[in-house]
Amino acid sequence: MNAGPAPEGPRATPRGPIFYGWYIVGTVFVIHTVSCGLIFYNLSIFLKAFVAEGGFSVSSTSNATALFFISSGIAGLGVGWLLDRYDPRWIVTSGAVLSAGVLAGAGHVGELWQLYGFYILFGIGNAAVAVIPGMTIVARWFTRQRSKAIAYASTGLSLGGIVFTPISATLVERYGLGQAAYWLAIVLVLGVVPIALIMLRKSPEAIGLSPDGDPPRLAADGSRLPPDGISFRDAIRSRFFVFCTAAFVFSMMAQVGSLAHQFRLVATRTGDDHIAALAVSIMAAASIAGRLIGGSLLSRVASKTYLFAIYVLQGISFALFAFAEGVVALFIVSAMFGATVGNMQMMQPLITAEAFGLKAYARILSVSQMITTCANAAGPALLGFLYVAAGGYETAYLAITLSSVFGFACLAAAGPVRALLDAQEKSLRA
Numbered sequence: 042m043n044a045g046p047a048p049e050g051p052r053a054t055p056r057g058p059i060f061y062g063w064y065i066v067g068t069v070f071v072i073h074t075v076s077c078g079l080i081f082y083n084l085s086i087f088l089k090a091f092v093a094e095g096g097f098s099v100s101s102t103s104n105a106t107a108l109f110f111i112s113s114g115i116a117g118l119g120v121g122w123l124l125d126r127y128d129p130r131w132i133v134t135s136g137a138v139l140s141a142g143v144l145a146g147a148g149h150v151g152e153l154w155q156l157y158g159f160y161i162l163f164g165i166g167n168a169a170v171a172v173i174p175g176m177t178i179v180a181r182w183f184t185r186q187r188s189k190a191i192a193y194a195s196t197g198l199s200l201g202g203i204v205f206t207p208i209s210a211t212l213v214e215r216y217g218l219g220q221a222a223y224w225l226a227i228v229l230v231l232g233v234v235p236i237a238l239i240m241l242r243k244s245p246e247a248i249g250l251s252p253d254g255d256p257p258r259l260a261a262d263g264s265r266l267p268p269d270g271i272s273f274r275d276a277i278r279s280r281f282f283v284f285c286t287a288a289f290v291f292s293m294m295a296q297v298g299s300l301a302h303q304f305r306l307v308a309t310r311t312g313d314d315h316i317a318a319l320a321v322s323i324m325a326a327a328s329i330a331g332r333l334i335g336g337s338l339l340s341r342v343a344s345k346t347y348l349f350a351i352y353v354l355q356g357i358s359f360a361l362f363a364f365a366e367g368v369v370a371l372f373i374v375s376a377m378f379g380a381t382v383g384n385m386q387m388m389q390p391l392i393t394a395e396a397f398g399l400k401a402y403a404r405i406l407s408v409s410q411m412i413t414t415c416a417n418a419a420g421p422a423l424l425g426f427l428y429v430a431a432g433g434y435e436t437a438y439l440a441i442t443l444s445s446v447f448g449f450a451c452l453a454a455a456g457p458v459r460a461l462l463d464a465q466e467k468s469l470r471a
Contacts, residue, residue: 060254061242062182062190068240069175069194072133075232076170078201079225080140080163083209084109085301087147090218097156105160107418112164114414117173121407124177130241136169137233145226148219170233172198173410176390177403181244181268184252188344188391192336195387199328244268270398271461276405281396284455286409288448289389290416292355295444296385298420299359299378300324306362306434307371316368320375327379328386335384344392345458349449351388355381356445363438389413396458 084106091102123132143162150159175194183190212221245251251258276282303324308317339347358378365374393406427437457463 061248061250062179062245062252062254064240065182065242066179066190066194068236069179070197071236072233073171073175073195073197074201074204075197075229076137076140076167076201077198078205079144079209079229079232080167080171081198082202082206083225086206086209086213087218090147090213091150091156094218095150095156097153101153101156103422105156107422108157109160109164109167110414110418112161113168114164114411116165116168117407117410117414118404120168120173121177121404124174124403125401128243129174129178130238133170133174133237133241134234136166136171136174137230137237138166140166140170141226141229144229145223147222148217172386172390173403173407177406178241178243180390180394180402181399182252186253186340187394188339189336191391192332192339192387195390196329196332196383198386199325199332199383203322203325203329268399269462270400270402271396271405271465273401273404275461276397276401277408279461281455281458281460282405282409284451285392285396286412288352288451288455289385289409289413291444291448291451292352292385293389293413294416294420294423295359295441296355296382296420297417298422298424298441299362299438300382301421302424302428302434303362303375303378307375309434310366310371311368316371320371323372324375324379324382327376328383330383331380332383332387334380335387339391343458344388344395345452347384348388348392348452351381351384352445352449352452355385356442356449359438359442359445363435363442392458396461398462 088099088102088106091097091105092099097105120132120136140163143159143166147159150156172195176191179190179194180187209221209225212224215221242248245254246257249257271279304317304321307320308314311317335347354377358374358381361370361374362378365371389409390406393409394402397405424437424441427440428434431437431440
């Protein structure tokens with residue numbers, strides 16, 4: 042009969058005044074701010090620049106942008122596999138260097154195949170430096186405070202747009218895409234590589250601790266126990282994975298579509314581009330606030346219950362966007378929508394960790410992210426098609442309100458979040 046785990050002793054006092062996991066959170070926050078600001082949020086700026094300076098059609102550039110999401114999602118599968126085997130510092134560094142190298146070559150893109158190659162490689166670099174490595178590392182360092190840690194770290198995803206989008210737009214407008222891209226590439230390398238190499242650590246076990254700064258979990262023979270969790274194969278075949286991923290497909294596809302069209306919707310209804318820009322800024326600020334509030338609430342509210350509420354709020358936001366007129370109304374709806382944006386992005390990695398544990402977390406998250414990221418690529422085109430077919434945004438936004446309804450239904454069908462982990466623990470006790 043196998044020996045069970047040894048009883049845990051009292052929790053260890055974290056090394057130094059602050060548990061090192063919070064330094065990890067700060068590091069991932071910085072990496073997300075820089076990488077997301079200079080990669081994801083620059084996509085719309087590059088689209089405009091490639092059309093204006095490169096002579097590409099809007100259709101060709103939009104199709105190439107879709108390849109960014111597809112290649113990022115597929116590459117994420119490899120990133121998840123690598124994170125289970127190698128030091129994440131080298132994975133994040135490689136992603137930053139690749140992204141910066143591709144970015145530096147933006148001014149030399151002159152043929153259609155080069156445009157497609159630019160976005161495919163840019164997507165691969167993004168996969169290695171952004172959400173999957175960042176959320177995997179943070180999840181490994183925390184259990185009891187995981188929701189708060191992920192909320193803080195993922196706030197950089199929104200802050201990056203607020204900080205770097207105006208800078209990128211100004212540089213491209215003033216110096217042109219070719220020259221601006223070199224400077225943006227340098228900022229990307231300097232903002233990510235040094236802090237990743239110096240601060241990141243694979244897991245708390247690397248410094249002799251367990252998540253939350255607890256002492257190492259040891260078996261009766263004194264050997265270190267592996268991380269708890271469900272195997273990759275069992276996880277991706279489970280009911281919860283299938284339906285929960287489907288829920289995020291519906292919600293994230295609609296979210297990305299709305300993000301792509303929000304500026305135009307507000308500008309069309311107000312006749313003022315500056316008002317539209319302010320509405321987007323309000324949305325981004327609400328996204329940050331929503332994450333921080335959510336991180337605190339999730340320590341007291343069940344994750345699935347909280348996600349249900351986010352789906353309801355998202356659906357209401359889409360329905361209100363269909364009819365909102367006037368500056369004040371559009372600002373209020375933008376804030377409501379922004380609150381769902383930050384929370385939805387945070388909840389996918391968080392609920393994945395809660396449902397399946399850490400044993401194969403990186404690979405499980407990478408598959409879920411691949412599916413939703415590929416669906417994201419269709420979001421802007423779907424809302425654009427609905428706009429043209431219906432002759433306006435009213436019917437288009439009412440149509441994507443159904444995405445939130447379908448997402449809510451899929452989440453309800455997924456069953457209990459911890460069904461597999463609870464069954465595993467019951468089996469081990471028996």
